Amino acid sequence: DVKVTQSSRYLVKRTGEKVFLECVQDMDHENMFWYRQDPGLGLRLIYFSYDVKMKEKGDIPEGYSVSREKKERFSLILESASTNQTSMYLCASSLVSGTLVAGELFFGEGSRLTVL
Amino acid sequence: QKEVEQNSGPLSVPEGAIASLNCTYSDRGSQSFFWYRQYSGKSPELIMFIYSNGDKEDGRFTAQLNKASQYVSLLIRDSQPSDSATYLCAVAPNYGGSQGNLIFGKGTKLSVKP
Numbered sequence: 001d002v003k004v005t006q007s008s009r010y011l012v013k014r015t016g017e018k019v020f021l022e023c024v025q026d027m028d029h030e031n032m033f034w035y036r037q038d039p040g041l042g043l044r045l046i047y048f049s050y051d052v053k054m055k056e057k058g059d060i061p062e063g064y065s066v067s068r069e070k071k072e073r074f075s076l077i078l079e080s081a082s083t084n085q086t087s088m089y090l091c092a093s094s095l096v097s098g099t100l101v102a103g104e105l106f107f108g109e110g111s112r113l114t115v116l
Numbered sequence: 117q118k119e120v121e122q123n124s125g126p127l128s129v130p131e132g133a134i135a136s137l138n139c140t141y142s143d144r145g146s147q148s149f150f151w152y153r154q155y156s157g158k159s160p161e162l163i164m165f166i167y168s169n170g171d172k173e174d175g176r177f178t179a180q181l182n183k184a185s186q187y188v189s190l191l192i193r194d195s196q197p198s199d200s201a202t203y204l205c206a207v208a209p210n211y212g213g214s215q216g217n218l219i220f221g222k223g224t225k226l227s228v229k230p
Binding site for chain 2: 031033040041042043048058067088104105107108109110
């Protein structure tokens with residue numbers, strides 16, 4: 001089974017702190033994604049990566065950065081956390097497009113971040 | 117701006133009935149379509165995908181696609197209380213070129229009453 005593991009299920013941080021959210025997948029997937037999910041707003045893509053050291057902005061990249069130094073690991077960084085970044089963060093991975101399962105995202109369990 | 121629209125619900129059906137979930141999308145060039153189920157407090161999981169016009173059946177689930185109308189639906193037959201969840205419609209803008217980047221609707225909450 002594909003497993004996407006997010007390092008922290010629950011985090012509480014203070015405004016201005018630097019926050020790292022880690023995600024690891026064990027199926028050699030090329031693509032990795034970071035979403036945030038908020039009530040009434042649905043899933044919104046922050047950043048994605050289709051290869052090591054490659055990254056692409058999603059719909060809401062402001063205030064976030066990412067790092068992909070190894071294929072299996074994709075990190076989301078909040079340089080200076082703010083209260084409006086309180087949310088559920090979901091990491092996902094998928095096979096490269098062009099296959100029949102392109103678009104099948106495998107999600108981690110989520111990291112619920114509260115910024116005070 | 118590419119959009120995927122779903123009725124937020126909640127959609128309430130009695131146990132054993134057919135639940136019908138609907139989704140429209142704005143990008144006429146979209147090629148592949150997905151339904152994810154998300155239980156409360158859990159992450160989304162894929163239940164169906166469809167690429168061609170028409171119906172695709174998998175057990176109690178049927179996905180229906182009409183590209184001319186830019187409409188995709190999910191039917192759940194013999195609904196069970198365990199089907200109670202939020203169902204997310206997702207669209208890939210270009211088959212084979214999107215790198216798996218999906219556009220999600222906001223989801224429809226389904227409640228199946230015993």
